Amino acid sequence: MRALSQDPDNRTVVASYYPHIDRLDLDWVLALFAADAVYERAGAVYSGVAAISRFFREERQIRGLHSVQRIWSDGDSAVAVGEFRGHGASGDPREVRFADFWQFNQDGLVQRRQTYLALGHDYVQE
Numbered sequence: 001m002r003a004l005s006q007d008p009d010n011r012t013v014v015a016s017y018y019p020h021i022d023r024l025d026l027d028w029v030l031a032l033f034a035a036d037a038v039y040e041r042a043g044a045v046y047s048g049v050a051a052i053s054r055f056f057r058e059e060r061q062i063r064g065l066h067s068v069q070r071i072w073s074d075g076d077s078a079v080a081v082g083e084f085r086g087h088g089a090s091g092d093p094r095e096v097r098f099a100d101f102w103q104f105n106q107d108g109l110v111q112r113r114q115t116y117l118a119l120g121h122d123y124v125q126e
Helices: 011-022 026-030 049-059 121-125
Strands: 033-041 044-047 063-074 077-087 093-104 110-118
Touching: 011 026, 011 063, 011 077, 011 093, 026 049, 033 049, 044 049
Parallel strands: 033 110
Antiparallel strands: 033 044, 063 077, 077 093, 093 110
8 A cells, every 4th residue: 555645746755755764664665665575785686575664674773864866757757866965874975966766566566666876086096
């Protein structure tokens, strides 16, 4: 069941995701995903809602706030770009720009999500 009412372009769901993940409202977040959803995140792939749940509940250790600059949507797809600022598990500062690509199924659940993280020019220069 979808966490929000039907939205023909899914912008409301995508925009609402970031405050919910920042508050660690993981039940709400996980309710967005279809049982057979796939989440690709910076090279890692989580297939199925059980693996996605394990990632959010056990592996994801960063804490902080997302700032979304823009959301584009077209029917069953949406793209969000923004920045995350926070800290890692050891308290080290984290700041990274991101682009999230969302694909929704016919039931309005996330079928596929891809997250790309920008680490800056210096990281890829050499």
